[in-house]
Amino acid sequence: MAKKLTSRSEDYSKWYNELVVTAGLAENSGVRGSMVIKPYGYAIWEKMQAELDRKFKATGHENAYFPLFIPKSYFSKEASHVDGFAKECAVVTHYRLKNAEDGSGVVVDETAKLEEELIVRPTSETIIWDTYRKWIQSYRDLPILVNQWANVVRWEMRTRLFLRTAEFLWQEGHTAHATKQEAIAEAEQMLDVYADFAQDFMAMPVVKGVKSENERFAGALETYCIESLMQDGKALQAGTSHFLGQNFAKAFDVKFASKEGKEEYVWATSWGVSTRLMGALVMVHSDDNGLVLPPKLAPYQVVIVPIYKGDEQLNQISEKVKEIKQQLEDAGVTVKYDNRDTYKPGWKFNEYELKGVPLRIGIGPRDLANGTLELARRDTLTKEIVQMDGVVEVIKERLEQIQQNLFAKADTFRTENTREANSWEEFEDLIKNTGGFVLAHWDGTPETEDKIKDLTKATIRCIPLDAISEEGTCILTGKPSQRRVLFAKAY
Amino acid sequence: MAKKLTSRSEDYSKWYNELVVTAGLAENSGVRGSMVIKPYGYAIWEKMQAELDRKFKATGHENAYFPLFIPKSYFSKEASHVDGFAKECAVVTHYRLKNAEDGSGVVVDETAKLEEELIVRPTSETIIWDTYRKWIQSYRDLPILVNQWANVVRWEMRTRLFLRTAEFLWQEGHTAHATKQEAIAEAEQMLDVYADFAQDFMAMPVVKGVKSENERFAGALETYCIESLMQDGKALQAGTSHFLGQNFAKAFDVKFASKEGKEEYVWATSWGVSTRLMGALVMVHSDDNGLVLPPKLAPYQVVIVPIYKGDEQLNQISEKVKEIKQQLEDAGVTVKYDNRDTYKPGWKFNEYELKGVPLRIGIGPRDLANGTLELARRDTLTKEIVQMDGVVEVIKERLEQIQQNLFAKADTFRTENTREANSWEEFEDLIKNTGGFVLAHWDGTPETEDKIKDLTKATIRCIPLDAISEEGTCILTGKPSQRRVLFAKAY
Numbered sequence: 001m002a003k004k005l006t007s008r009s010e011d012y013s014k015w016y017n018e019l020v021v022t023a024g025l026a027e028n029s030g031v032r033g034s035m036v037i038k039p040y041g042y043a044i045w046e047k048m049q050a051e052l053d054r055k056f057k058a059t060g061h062e063n064a065y066f067p068l069f070i071p072k073s074y075f076s077k078e079a080s081h082v083d084g085f086a087k088e089c090a091v092v093t094h095y096r097l098k099n100a101e102d103g104s105g106v107v108v109d110e111t112a113k114l115e116e117e118l119i120v121r122p123t124s125e126t127i128i129w130d131t132y133r134k135w136i137q138s139y140r141d142l143p144i145l146v147n148q149w150a151n152v153v154r155w156e157m158r159t160r161l162f163l164r165t166a167e168f169l170w171q172e173g174h175t176a177h178a179t180k181q182e183a184i185a186e187a188e189q190m191l192d193v194y195a196d197f198a199q200d201f202m203a204m205p206v207v208k209g210v211k212s213e214n215e216r217f218a219g220a221l222e223t224y225c226i227e228s229l230m231q232d233g234k235a236l237q238a239g240t241s242h243f244l245g246q247n248f249a250k251a252f253d254v255k256f257a258s259k260e261g262k263e264e265y266v267w268a269t270s271w272g273v274s275t276r277l278m279g280a281l282v283m284v285h286s287d288d289n290g291l292v293l294p295p296k297l298a299p300y301q302v303v304i305v306p307i308y309k310g311d312e313q314l315n316q317i318s319e320k321v322k323e324i325k326q327q328l329e330d331a332g333v334t335v336k337y338d339n340r341d342t343y344k345p346g347w348k349f350n351e352y353e354l355k356g357v358p359l360r361i362g363i364g365p366r367d368l369a370n371g372t373l374e375l376a377r378r379d380t381l382t383k384e385i386v387q388m389d390g391v392v393e394v395i396k397e398r399l400e401q402i403q404q405n406l407f408a409k410a411d412t413f414r415t416e417n418t419r420e421a422n423s424w425e426e427f428e429d430l431i432k433n434t435g436g437f438v439l440a441h442w443d444g445t446p447e448t449e450d451k452i453k454d455l456t457k458a459t460i461r462c463i464p465l466d467a468i469s470e471e472g473t474c475i476l477t478g479k480p481s482q483r484r485v486l487f488a489k490a491y
Numbered sequence: 492m493a494k495k496l497t498s499r500s501e502d503y504s505k506w507y508n509e510l511v512v513t514a515g516l517a518e519n520s521g522v523r524g525s526m527v528i529k530p531y532g533y534a535i536w537e538k539m540q541a542e543l544d545r546k547f548k549a550t551g552h553e554n555a556y557f558p559l560f561i562p563k564s565y566f567s568k569e570a571s572h573v574d575g576f577a578k579e580c581a582v583v584t585h586y587r588l589k590n591a592e593d594g595s596g597v598v599v600d601e602t603a604k605l606e607e608e609l610i611v612r613p614t615s616e617t618i619i620w621d622t623y624r625k626w627i628q629s630y631r632d633l634p635i636l637v638n639q640w641a642n643v644v645r646w647e648m649r650t651r652l653f654l655r656t657a658e659f660l661w662q663e664g665h666t667a668h669a670t671k672q673e674a675i676a677e678a679e680q681m682l683d684v685y686a687d688f689a690q691d692f693m694a695m696p697v698v699k700g701v702k703s704e705n706e707r708f709a710g711a712l713e714t715y716c717i718e719s720l721m722q723d724g725k726a727l728q729a730g731t732s733h734f735l736g737q738n739f740a741k742a743f744d745v746k747f748a749s750k751e752g753k754e755e756y757v758w759a760t761s762w763g764v765s766t767r768l769m770g771a772l773v774m775v776h777s778d779d780n781g782l783v784l785p786p787k788l789a790p791y792q793v794v795i796v797p798i799y800k801g802d803e804q805l806n807q808i809s810e811k812v813k814e815i816k817q818q819l820e821d822a823g824v825t826v827k828y829d830n831r832d833t834y835k836p837g838w839k840f841n842e843y844e845l846k847g848v849p850l851r852i853g854i855g856p857r858d859l860a861n862g863t864l865e866l867a868r869r870d871t872l873t874k875e876i877v878q879m880d881g882v883v884e885v886i887k888e889r890l891e892q893i894q895q896n897l898f899a900k901a902d903t904f905r906t907e908n909t910r911e912a913n914s915w916e917e918f919e920d921l922i923k924n925t926g927g928f929v930l931a932h933w934d935g936t937p938e939t940e941d942k943i944k945d946l947t948k949a950t951i952r953c954i955p956l957d958a959i960s961e962e963g964t965c966i967l968t969g970k971p972s973q974r975r976v977l978f979a980k981a982y
Contacts, residue, residue, distance in 0.1 A: 035558070105564070
């Protein structure tokens, strides 16, 4: 760790970028808008994947893989879908390079032009529903509960590591059902899966809701979402689950014979979360000293740093550490022992603070003599001396406490930063000067939502699923409203 | 299962394609040369991934992720590399679509042309070494042991499911080292990892060797490979590991300060296996009835089919099955219970034979009365009656036997189909009429290898690592040779 991070209060955005790079999560590449996910960042993503994949399988889903490329004509089949994605598509037009005649290097071989251009998938509804047509004839073939882990490309003009990149990694579930009710139940189930994951694993509280028409996925009848609040008072959409109705079945002519022998269009859902979650994870918990990781997603939960002079002390310490490490690993705790002699303990302490390792054990000759260890918590930055005997139980307890504390802290922050606005002045003031979630009445029209966005940059993050029925008047137009919706500026 | 498969003897290639599709492994998509990997096929690939990933991590590697797109200029930096891949590159030239003025749909927006074209990665050496330049300054930063799971695109003109597709899934390891010896040791270690995986998990014997200059990876100084033999007598390259020397370090200017303070270029390896392994798995073991899967890679190792009349019998059977299933799962055996009432037992028997499930349990009312089960082995197509008591131990033993039997069978086939040729006539006859591996002397020149390929379609699969020093004369030119190399026609 060469120098101190920019503090959050000084420049939140700069703090974020510096942190993502210096903690070894990701960095920009030589390819515009595409990032390199570095090993430490990828290890966190793998932990996210493993738990999400387990949850998908536990709810009956299987994985499959569909092509990266989508023929342009497929893309056009669902009208609102193509409108939503056409402006950010990477397009493959040729399939060969050749040596330039002037010897200047390789150039595109113009004779190898594709008859039909291929779009690099920004999402896979079209190619998947073209496939499902072949898989579905009868009600016996339903439901289809398939998920795919993949890379997708959306050509964003302004990119930020994890939050908005041209290429990103994600999973996309695509399910097919015999009835509308079943499809809606699926979309709602997957929203719950995402919310549980966010809260239990990422220690990140979320608001579950549905999107307004303006913010709905291109091609969906209803978009469910989880919204979270970052430390700078901006919202982040962490996952979405779409009820697609029969739109894609109609566009790709996917029908099934029902039990009663009638031919009907299939009902669809799709749902996804992406490497964007990595950005949320960083922004929800981390501090001016670096990352703060919830134990359930930390690549290693405990790091052990030896404090020694000379090889003899190091050997004695290492012997004891080997024993403790084994005990911890047997108890399911992941541990790294950093015995590199190329770096000093102080440097290592800073490094693992920056990397957000939940617990750090310091162990020196005095500890060996006393049968003690120094245990430091990353979340509270507190230290305690613990007995070696029974250290496994203490550590398991601390990890549990850290996981809970991170959630509680974020939940308190979210609660304290969710406010009601009852007039336009109040709303404008909150959005402009205070930030956070603002609950306000809205007349339900896309026009009003657009106008509010133009005036304040705030958007409707969602209509919370638990919104209470309440008579009120729209903060902008004064028209009647039946419930408050959640506004915020968003990532 | 609608109709019988074409037999292997009738048309091996047709048998393969039919089997891959009807067993639910993969199918062609609407995108030229790109396949859809279906859930059952993907489940096998996930098992392969899990074991390979475990082996990579056990040998000290970490995963990371690098961009899908590679700027054309990066591509040109290593001369032989660009020569090897330029003719099969998918090229992104534009980043936006727009509505056609004549209302005919969407077209490429010509105003959104990229300044520099982007290549969809056919392999990632160039983008990765451009990144490593930023990661490596000193010997302290070495070695870098990174692997990536990714999709890649090579524009093949003739494609076949799994064996040769425009897009495929793979892993690519890319490591950086301070010394030549260390890099060579790494390349050799990963070859062993691949060979162990092929033999222990896929039950597929392989020959370890190095490629001749002609068949070397574009940019490598040495390509190590594992070669396997399919049932039709053709060879299949199942994995490669490359010693890249300092070629990419020089092309991308990646130097490090050694312990002695000298500036030196970094040494490199790369190594990969792909979804091609799925094709090998099918072709090595399967028969005219369908897939035959080694237990270690089967999505479920045991399928239980109830044989019943009426709900009461089914309920009684299901209760017993629940118990047995739990016992098996506790013992680490994966089990599927197919109690669907939409299909008859006979249909299910055929279906699971086609899908290659290693063991099938049939259970009916008489079994309940007698405390027995019918156990059918997929590899030998034999049945036995076993006692319910102690069935877990019997099943574990059978699974182990199947795994071993499949390897032994394939190994015998490979041994019986590896022959020596000592004259051109003998060589030509073996290649043309018999097939299999042919061990023969070769004068060591690319020209002779090319000529042999032109005359017979056979290529040098590898120079086996265990080749015995033996004086001989080249089968084509009569020039002196010190050892036999392995020839075959190949996929």
